[in-house]
Amino acid sequence: MTSGAIDLGGTKIEARLFDGAMTTVEMRRVPTPVEEFDSFMTALAGQVGWLIERADAPHLPIGIGLPGLIDPDTGLSFASNVPISGRNVRAALAERLGRDFVLGNDCMSFAYSEAHGGAADGEAGVVGLILGTGLGAGFCLDGRVPRRRNGLAVEIGHVGMPARALSRFGLPEWRCGCGKSGCMERYVSGSGLAALAAHRLGRPATALEIVERAGAGEAAAEAVLTLWAELTAECLLTLQLVLDPDCIVLGGGLSKMPDILARLEPPLAGLVLGRTRPPALRLARHGDSSGARGMALLAREAQGGFSNFAGLSEGGSLA
Ligand SMILES: [Zn+2]
Known part of the structure; x- marks a missing residue:
């Protein structure tokens, strides 16, 4: 049809x-x-x-x-x-x-698509995390889009970055467009990666420039990406603690970064609670x-x- x-x-x-x-x-x-x-x-x-x-x-x-x-x-x-x-x-x-x-x-x-003939086909608990200019997520449970009281998706972009992560990396609580400060979107999205670069390198750089410079072997750009991966792992941990999905499918512009899964899996494994198994991380099949x-x-x-x-x-x- x-x-x-x-x-x-x-x-x-x-x-x-x-x-x-x-x-x-x-x-x-x-x-x-x-x-x-x-x-x-x-x-x-x-x-x-x-x-x-x-x-x-x-x-x-x-x-x-x-x-x-x-x-x-x-x-x-x-x-x-x-x-x-x-x-x-x-x-x-x-x-x-x-x-x-x-x-x-x-x-x-997006989560529904990837749970039906996508990267998470047949999985019961699926989170679709979009790493774009902003940061957003959706979820699909047992093949369905569940009812939510307000119709909210998974608004992980406006969940606060844990204070422990900000203090560990010496980062301020940046203001967010939603009116609050310290939201995950300000650190984890494409614009967040650019903000991390400006903070660490002292001059503006786009997310794409940082990825390219790290790929070319520039140590300072690589350090920014490592920092971004540590903060993104905190975001993935929050999703696990709240929803405990089988799989988190990554989409959006930043998900096209080379070796993104290899960058995120080790810090996530280091953060999970006790012996819990982290969700499988996959890349969107339908781009x-x-x-x-x-x-x-x-x-x-x-x-x-x-x-x-x-x-x-x-x-x-x-x-
Ligand atoms: Zn916000």
């Missing part, structure tokens, strides 16, 4: 059409209007319309992956980088296009299209009268 998905981000709205084997057959990106809701909805509806037209199927299953959260009871969204806060995107889209769509959090759909793939799978299943979203409610979305 052909299916489609929209991956909504702060810079682009990406539409993907998948064939029955879940291979992308067509893809189109447009810039995200970030100023106000109406122009944003026009761009989103345009992308959805394009998918329907390309598939020549008015009832094409289409899943829409959003950043931020969707309240499962009210259907209202909250996101920091797209103008959808306090809005019901599902209802607004249904009003424009005269049919219903499946909506969900993009990190949760940058994995979140969209997960939304398309969920939309396909919803149209078949079957939902792997727990807690589907009348007015809400399938967060």
Whole structure:
């Protein structure tokens, strides 16, 4: 069965059409209007319309992956980088296009994708950790996206870095865009790695530059990456302590760093509690299209009268 998905981000709205084997057959990106809701909805509806037209199927299953959260009871969204806060995107889209769509959090759909035909295929407890410009995660339990009270994904990016790690490495509690300070995102994401580099090297450098310079044998850049790996292992430990997953699948730009698993496994093994076994660390099988793939799978299943979203409610979305 052909299916489609929209991956909504702060810079682009990406539409993907998948064939029955879940291979992308067509893809189109447009810039995200970030100023106000109406122009944003026009761009989103345009992308959805394009998918329907390309598939020549008015009832094409289409899943829409959003950043931020969707309240499962009210259907209202909250996101920091797209103008959808306090809005019901599902209802607004249904009003424009005269049919219903499946909506969900993009990190949760990433975990779902990797648990179904991905790097964690068949595993019972799967966390999908996105190491991108920001830091986010989703989880899939027994093959399903569980209900959450507020529709929150795994907001590990805004869990505080343990004080022991900050003091061990002589790092300050950096302010975070969420209003708090010391959040994991400030140290572990791509922008976090760049901040660590600026702090240690005394001048700005992007995450990619640090990775390349370490690869070329520069000791100072290598030390920054080692520090980043120690802090990221603290993030992985927190995920283990809270969710105890069988597997953590890594995605996002930083996950493409060479030897990332070999960098993270030793510090994680050194941090785990007693004799507990750390979760298996794997790289995403479906790369940058994995979140969209997960939304398309969920939309396909919803149209078949079957939902792997727990807690589907009348007015809400399938967060
Ligand atoms: Zn934060």
